[in-house]
Amino acid sequence: MKNKTIKVEYLARVEGEGGLYVRTKGGRVSDVRLNIFEPPRFFEAFLRGRYMHEVTDITARICGICPVAYQMSAAHALEDALGIKVTGPLRDLRRLLYCGEWIESHVLHAFFLHAPDFLGYQDAIQLSKDHPKIVDSALRMKKAGNEIVRVVGGREIHPINVRIGGFYRLPRRAELSALRESLLAVREEARAAVLFSGTLPFPELEIDYQFVALRHESEYPFCEGRLVSNRGLDIAIRDYNEHFVETHVEHSNALHSEMRGGGAYFVGPLARYHLNHELLPAACREAAAAAGLGPTCRNPFRSITVRCLETMYAIEEAIRIIENYEAPDAPFVEAGPCAGIGHGCTEAPRGILYHRYAIDEDGRVREAKIVPPTSQNQKTIEEDLRAFVESHSHLNDEQLTWQCEQTVRNYDPCISCATHFLKLHREEG
Amino acid sequence: MSKIRKPKLAVWKFASCDGCQLSLLDCEDELLTVAGILDIANFAEATRAVLKGPYDLSLVEGSITTPHDAERIHQIRRMSKHLVAIGACANAGGIQALRNFRDVNDFINIVYASPEYISTLAKSTPISDHVHVDFELRGCPIDKKQLLEVVQAYLQGRKPRTPAHSVCVECKLRGTVCVMVAKGMPCLGPVTYAGCGGLCPSYHRGCFGCFGPKETVNTASLAGWFASHGVKRIDRVDAFRGFSAWSDAFRKESEAQERDEGADHA
Structure with a gap:
């Protein structure tokens, strides 16, 4: 076959600025690049010298789609440095807040960024003209997720209520009751979304991934647990740096992550699901089975079903938390500044988000390190593109370009996060 | 059948967190109505489809931090009848303007192992430092009700009403x-x-x-x-x-x- 170059200058329906470039020679991919031209913003540099209580507010600004993830990883890392632990109802409220972010972020991706690909639409607005019920239902679920973030966090984007030790103010009983009502109203829709997602036409691709996610002994993971893989990794969060390394490549303003001696790895919904599915409630497992999802899913295009499943889970979990909630005595655990080093890793909607801070005795940041999920997935995305193009050379240029874009969108890449991400070029060559 | 041309809305991104443009997608109750009144002509985060300019209203998110972006904003201005800068990055350089107080090369060395790959300007600057801005919508993030007010104001040919108090x-x-x-x-x-x-x-x-x-x-x-x-x-x-x-x-x-x-x- 002839040599080809597939190029997409500016990827649509991803968060942030990136493109894609694949070059083939004699039916084999000779070069594949996820170009990230999103400009760098240097968070790790300007965090130095800032007071510890500013970190949750500043790091939220890395990403407008998953600010809660940044706030959670930062708070846990700083609490680790200060030697405190948030437990009981405060911990439950954090889980509730995270449920809100998973719902709004997953629904945004599944229905507004990803679903149009499968059904041949340019966007969800066009999709809504032919399938108004699907889009209306997605908007209601997304709104319910945003409601959680607004009630617990203060506002939907860049919440203001998260602090080291807990929250500035506890939500009122009446606010939580209203939330419960709005969640009950979309509970069935979430289940229907899982089943609908299972009916989509999935391109064929099976890859033997190295999955990495948090695992907690008794619950589907958000903020705590051990870092585990399907190939034997089982480490404490604080040992992250001993097992993972970031490298700087010329075509990306986002650092690439690799497992030391282990190459590319996969973080996000498929990894979480593979490593934790037995911890999902029975209703979610039944919905997964009904949507055709086994205990492991290695087709990245099916990640949409796992996102819908995690949305269903987050709604169930949020309802459970609200129904069992009893207000704690104080909105936060006090912690004075002291010198220390702390690590935090939480499950952002797109996968594990690792933070490490060194602070001095006055509580000022000496060093910050932040590893977002998308930079960890970059290498795997490039490998998926390679595998997809080599196994789908029968497609015409337009189909191949579209499905290469879709291959990238499978990851819900957040380029704004990773820079500190993406570009598909196809040239006849 | 005669058809009235719908105004064209474009959304552009520079250095930012995406949160301000997300505010538009967060208008769950109003989004489909807005999309019915306007043609969403260029909004990469939401659609693959791109309609050619000129655009009646351009919403610009983010600050100018690279030589390429300093050029791109001029092209966008030329294609836009009205240009509204949305959010603290577009209006004041954003949190990434903290570099402006320091030597940016020190920052690059802290974050990136191979600084020679990075192309960046010494300062992060607001849109108004580069081109004429018709209106500045403030906030980190912007408020979605204020955003809807801005869109509505331009549809009605009036100035947006946002509070001037503290x-x-x-x-x-x-x-x-x-x-x-x-x-x-x-x-x-x-x-x-x-x-x-x-x-x-x-x-x-x-x-x-x-x-x-x-x-x-x-x-x-x-x-x-x-x-x-x-x-x-x-x-x-x-x-x-x-x-x-x-x-x-x-x-x-x-x-x-x-x-x-x-x-x-x-």
């Missing part, structure tokens, strides 16, 4: 007890534009300036109050070095506090 007024309207007076907490409310609804004080914390400096502010007086209530010099500097650090008013005040070495007894 966060203090919002606290009074909301009935929030003043955190400065009652608790002695440092708060940027007196010098910050309204728009958030007086959010932080209602959560028992001081305002940290998301909506940027309002016009005619007395930041020196506020900084003096901070000093008299035991706020250390370094924290007074940092208070003005947030998401609108490179705005004229906050930049000058943070620099004044930085010079004010003798005043710190804490």
Whole structure:
């Protein structure tokens, strides 16, 4: 076959600025690049010298789609440095807040960024003209997720209520009751979304991934647990740096992550699901089975079903938390500044988000390190593109370009996060 | 059948977190209505489809931080009848403007192992430093109701109506007890534009300036109050070095506090 170059200058329906470039020679991919031209913003540099209580507010600004993830990883890392632990109802409220972010972020991706690909639409607005019920239902679920973030966090984007030790103010009983009502109203829709997602036409691709996610002994993971893989990794969060390394490549303003001696790895919904599915409630497992999802899913295009499943889970979990909630005595655990080093890793909607801070005795940041999920997935995305193009050379240029874009969108890449991400070029060559 | 041409809306991104453009997608109740009135002609985060310019209304998110972006904003201006800068990055350079106070090469070396791959400008600057801006919508993030007001105003051919008062007024309207007076907490409310609804004080914390400096502010007086209530010099500097650090008013005040070495007894 002839040599080809597939190029997409500016990827649509991803968060942030990136493109894609694949070059083939004699039916084999000779070069594949996820170009990230999103400009760098240097968070790790300007965090130095800032007071510890500013970190949750500043790091939220890395990403407008998953600010809660940044706030959670930062708070846990700083609490680790200060030697405190948030437990009981405060911990439950954090889980509730995270449920809100998973719902709004997953629904945004599944229905507004990803679903149009499968059904041949340019966007969800066009999709809504032919399938108004699907889009209306997605908007209601997304709104319910945003409601959680607004009630617990203060506002939907860049919440203001998260602090080291807990929250500035506890939500009122009446606010939580209203939330419960709005969640009950979309509970069935979430289940229907899982089943609908299972009916989509999935391109064929099976890859033997190295999955990495948090695992907690008794619950589907958000903020705590051990870092585990399907190939034997089982480490404490604080040992992250001993097992993972970031490298700087010329075509990306986002650092690439690799497992030391282990190459590319996969973080996000498929990894979480593979490593934790037995911890999902029975209703979610039944919905997964009904949507055709086994205990492991290695087709990245099916990640949409796992996102819908995690949305269903987050709604169930949020309802459970609200129904069992009893207000704690104080909105936060006090912690004075002291010198220390702390690590935090939480499950952002797109996968594990690792933070490490060194602070001095006055509580000022000496060093910050932040590893977002998308930079960890970059290498795997490039490998998926390679595998997809080599196994789908029968497609015409337009189909191949579209499905290469879709291959990238499978990851819900957040380029704004990773820079500190993406570009598909196809040239006849 | 004759068809009235719908106005074309474009959304553009520069250095930013995507949060302000997400505000449009977060209008769950209004999104489909907006999409019915306007043609969403260029909005990469939401659609693959791109309609050619010119555009009736361009919403620009993010700050200018690369040589390429400094060129791109001029192309966008030429294609746009009205250009509205949305959010603290577009209006003041954003949190990434903290580099402006330091040597950017030090920053590159801290974050990236191979600094030669990075192309960046020494300063992160607002859109208005580069092209004419018809309206600045403030906030980090912007408020979605204010965003809808801006879109509606341009559809109706009038100027957007956003409040010109400070966060203090919002606290009074909301009935929030003043955190400065009652608790002695440092708060940027007196010098910050309204728009958030007086959010932080209602959560028992001081305002940290998301909506940027309002016009005619007395930041020196506020900084003096901070000093008299035991706020250390370094924290007074940092208070003005947030998401609108490179705005004229906050930049000058943070620099004044930085010079004010003798005043710190804490």
